[in-house]
Amino acid sequence: MTEGKQPVRFGFGEVAVLPEPGDNAAIASRSLAEGSSIELGERTLTLRHAVPEGHRFVVRAVEQGAPLLSWSTPFARALRDLRPGDYVCTARSLDVLRSRGVSGLPSEPSAEDVPLEPYRLEESALRLGEQIDPVAVPATFRGFAREHGPAGTRNHVVVVGTTSRSGAFVTELARRFSGAAGAGLDGVVPVAHTEGGEDHAPNNLAFLLSALAGFLVHPNVGAVLVVDEPGSPVTGEHLREYLRAHGYPPLPPMHAFFTRRGSFADDLAAAAGVVAGWLEPMAAQARTERPVADLRIALQCGGSDAFSGITANPLAGAVAREVIRHGGAAVLAETDELIGAEGYVLENVRTADVARRFLAAIASFTERVGRHGHTAEGNPSGGNLYRGLYNIVLKSVGAARKRDRGLRLDDVIGYGEPLAGPGFTFMDSPGNDLESVAGEVAAGCNLIFFTTGNGSITNFPFVPTLKFVTTTPRYRLLRHEMDVDAGRFLTGTPMAELTAEVFAQTVRAASGEPTAGERAGHSQVSIWRDWKQTRPRTPVAVSLAAPAVSDDERDAPLPGIPIPVSTPDDGTRPVRLLAADGRAVPEHVALVLPTSLCSGQVALRIAERAGQQDWLGDTVSRVVALPHTEGCGASSGASEETYARIMLGCLTHPHVRFALLLEHGCEKTHNDYFRSRLVEAGADPARFGWAGIQRDGGIAAVTERVRAWFADAAAGLTAPVPVTGDLGSLAVGLEARGALTAATARALAETGHRIVAAGGTVLLSSRGGLLADETFRRAAFGAAQPVRPTLAHGQRPSAPGWHVMRAPSTDWLETATGLGACGAQLVLAHVAGGALTSPRLVPLVQVSAEADTLNRHGGDLDAALGGDAGTQARQVLDALVAVASGERHSRALAAGNVGFQVTRGLLGTSM
Incomplete structure (x- = not known):
């Protein structure tokens, strides 16, 4: 966003939009300089400050305390008497603009947000209307007929993990079939997600089951493989029972349930054999003429801006209206992004019960x-505010325009609940x-119709997404990622013409024409994430230090002082390290760090390309990306603090030689956010x-930018050189999952003592299997008493030694991610019952002394343990030193059995 040029005179329609005639605030459709004159009817307004594109200015006088209106809805109150031409800005919007480097802003806000009041339903005033009239001759598209329900717009083989524990497996399985598309087969895709990874049933179990069940019977799924693991909180049998109990239609004829029981490689080979048998019959399926009544449109917005409610959302709503006129259905969602717009959504409803x-x-x-101390006011992201959505009211009244005024609200369903029929539905x-x-x-x-102001590039694995962008300049900038230029409405194209054009485009996309997202070839899945709190909380969004919230609950930083332990000096072991830039560490990596969920898969693709094309030569051991689900669409406050700490811990990890941050562009935690965080942390x-x-x-342009930066960063640098260090050079995460014998517990304690005695660091999880084991606690710390954390989740220690990291969950990947952010250079885990x-x-x-685990999962293990505690300790150290020295690769890492998952702590929740 830039300031305008020299002050000039404009016609109102050239530079501004008034959402509704009665509004007293207009939206600048381009950045305008201070002093610009704007002709509005017979009047001329003069701007007293620069007004960034998408921000508002007053067109009629507003007295102090009076409401400012957009779409006839009060969104803020004037803090002083405002005259035509005054810039409308709130304290929060000014803070965001300043953080993004915008200059020439007012020193004080001119408006304040209107407090959200609960909507009061007057049932006697409800309009119980009719749905829009159907067309005389319904249209058709070419889709895949299904025995039960509507036709598919695509025909995919889908591999679904029941929990996050299977995420790496289904991702790697689908990767084996990349390129396996053609004729009637649109490809093999994974559903990998973050849910169900703890040791108990999650609070969001109903949401998780409804989402997975809906995926299995989706019309775009021609064949499906469900993958689970023994002992998971959600298994294939849980899903089968849920399908039966809730009356879902039968699964596709080509389906199977696969329980992992062997090594990662052996199970991959077995599962791949199942999928391979489906490819030929899937490819033989053909599209046929199907009624447009079979279309079910998901209405969604992301990266919204001030024009979302003017161009893209009304256009998406109008096209959805046409689909409904042809007998189809459309679904409005995002509950918190309709708070403040309830009256508009309920203008026309089928029954009072629907309202x-x-x-x-x-x-x-x-x-x-x-329950987590938050309200809907925390929903708008930094990108929303930057581009003119000052608060949730403005965001909601714009988002609600995805319901065309001609449509009646027919039904309300729960998250993932099957649609009952055609018409217009709201989903929680x-x-x-x-x-x-x-x-x-x-x-x-x-x-999917996905509307966006900033240019969100989100795509779903097996459902095509048509992306509507709000302005023509943004469409031109991102023309390879966007499908529809809704900004043409601002430059004179009638909405009716755009609607007819995009309806035809919708039919073509449903018939198989690739969308921009499909051509780009990336997608991701995130299911409504689990939440920890089930009782009301004192609000903590404004002040993390709220007295009702404990340090543990908000994951507050700790002193980072090691646990005082008398550690016997048993000598040390030589470790081969790699020295560069004054650091001797086990490996040197290049990191591509996404600043939010929406840039995660692009970061992963860039890192893979960098490795395949050897962008950095021998200056690094490997290139890593860390895709995750945070940074946007989640509550702020304590969970954001933990998230930021994890991200900074990864950026400054001792293994990271080069690091680049990749923003999507409209998230809460964008590049500028992390620049500020790095400065606060004392990093350059x-x-x-x-x-x-x-x-x-x-995607193509940013990939080239990343490649160029890495080339410049590595120019003139040499490869790391081998040097000899010892155990004191290491920081090691130590963990146990599953049954643990007394001998193995003592062996792991001895391993930790050897590392600490040499001057190294050992990191434990507060909720891990080792600290839960009394034998280990006695051997490591000399007493059976519980041990308190020394570190917050992802916090770096202030000194080496024994440390315990606070862990808000038992999810393994969240624990491992936190240990890495704490500075662990390797994680050593004893496993029993299955590999990690x-x-x-x-x-x-990974090591194990458990016989069945050695038999079933030996291919995943880095060492087999046996003998007394001293013997096992030597075996553990042999494996640890071999991987640290590069003599042997971690088997899980080499197999592609990898992941990264950020905890939301005890107070984080989806917004």
Whole structure:
């Protein structure tokens, strides 16, 4: 966003939009300089400050305390008497603009947000209307006929992990069939997600089951393989029972349930054999003429701006209206992004009960986030504010325009609940784009309309997405990622013409024409994430130090002082390290760090290309990306603090030689956010690379920018050179999962003592299997008493020694991610009952003394243990030193059994 040029005179329609005639605030459709004159009818307005594109200025006088209106809805109150030409800005919007480097701003805000008041339903005033009249001759598209329900717009083989524990497996399995598309087969795709990874059933179990069940019977799924693991909180049998109990239609004829029981490689080979048998019959299936009545449209927005409610959302709503006129269905979602716009959504409803259920969904959502100390006011992201959506009211009244005024609200359903029939439906879901889309897909939507102001590039694996961008300049910048230029409405193209054009495009996309996202070839899934709190909390969004919230609950930093332990000096072991830039460490990596969920898969693709094309030569051991689900669409406050600490811990990890941050461009935690965080942490932002998918012009352009930065960063540098160190050079995460014998517990304690005695660091999880074991506690710390954390989650120690990291969950990947952010250079885990997934950033060394695990999962293990405690300790150290020295690769890392998952702590929730 830049300031305008020299002051000039404009016609109002050239530079501004008034959402509705009665509004007293207009939206600048381009950045305008201070002093610009704007002709509005017979009057001329003069701007007293520069007004950035998408921000508002007054067109009629507003007295102090009076409401400012957009779409005839009060969104703020004037802090003083405002005259035509005054810039409308709030304290929060000014803070965001300043953080992004915008200059020439007012020193004080001119308006303040209107407090959200619960909507009061007047049932006697409800309009119980009719749905829009159907067309005389319904249209058709070419789709895949299904025995039960509507036709598919695509025909995929889908491999679904029941929990996050299977995420790496289904991802690697689908990768084996990349390129296996053609004729009637659109490809093999994974559904890997973050849920169900703890040791108990999650609070979001109903949402998780409804989402997975809907995926299995989706019309775009021609064949499906369900993957689970023994002992998981959610298994294939749980899903089968859920399908039966809730009356879902039969699964596709080609389906199977696969339980992992062997090594990663052996199970991959077995599962691949099942999938391979489906490819030929899938490819033989053909499209046939199907009625447009079979289309189910998911209406979604992300990276919204001030024009979302003017161009893209009304256009998406108008095209959805036409689909409904042809007998189809459309689904509005994102509960918290309709708070403040309830009156508009309920202008025309089928029954009073539908209105009550809509408001009940809002009340339920409000109550749920309230348990975590949050309100809907925390929803707008930094990108929303930067581009003119000052608060949730403005965001909501714009988002609600995805319901065309001609449409009646027919039904209200829960998250992922199957659609009952045609018409216009609301589905309860968070404002988090990916989590909301997953629910709409599970409900049966076979085409997605995704509207965006900033240029969100989100795509779903087996449902095509048509992306509507709000302005023509943004469309041109991201033309390879966007499908529809809704900004043409601002430059004179009638909405009716755009609607007819995009309806035809919708039919072509449903018939198989690839969307921009499909051509780009990336996608991701995130299901409505679990939440920890089930009782009301004192609000903590404004002040993390709220007295009702304990340090543990908000994951506050700790002193980082090691546990005082008398450690016997048993000598040390030589370790081969790699020295460069004054650091001797086990490996040197290049890191591409996405600043939010929406840039995660692009970061992963860039890192893979960098490795395949050897961008950095021998200056690094490998190139790593860390895709995750955070940074946008989640609550702020304590969970954001933990997230930021984890990200900074990864950026400054001792293994990281080069690091580049990749922003999507409209998230809460964008590049500028992390620049500030790095400065606060005493790190120099100039050390890092910075790139933005939206700002740099899309995936291809940002990939080239990243390649160029890495080339410059590595220019003139030499390869790391081998040197000899010892155990004191290492920081090691130590963990146990599953049964643990007394001898093995003592062996792991001895391993830790050897590392600490040499001057190294050992990191334990507060909720891990080792600290839960009394034998280990006695051997490591000399007493059976519980041991308190010394570190917050992802916090770096202030001195080497024994440390315990606070862990808000038992999810293995969240634990491993936190240990890596704490500075662990390797994680060593004793496993019993099954192998674990390695964190992406640091190698996982897995050992076991349990006979059945050695028999079934020996191919995943880095060492087999046997004998007394002393013998096992030597075996553990042999494996650890071999991987640290590069003599042997971590088997999990080499197999591609990798992941990265950020905890939301005890107070985080989807927004």
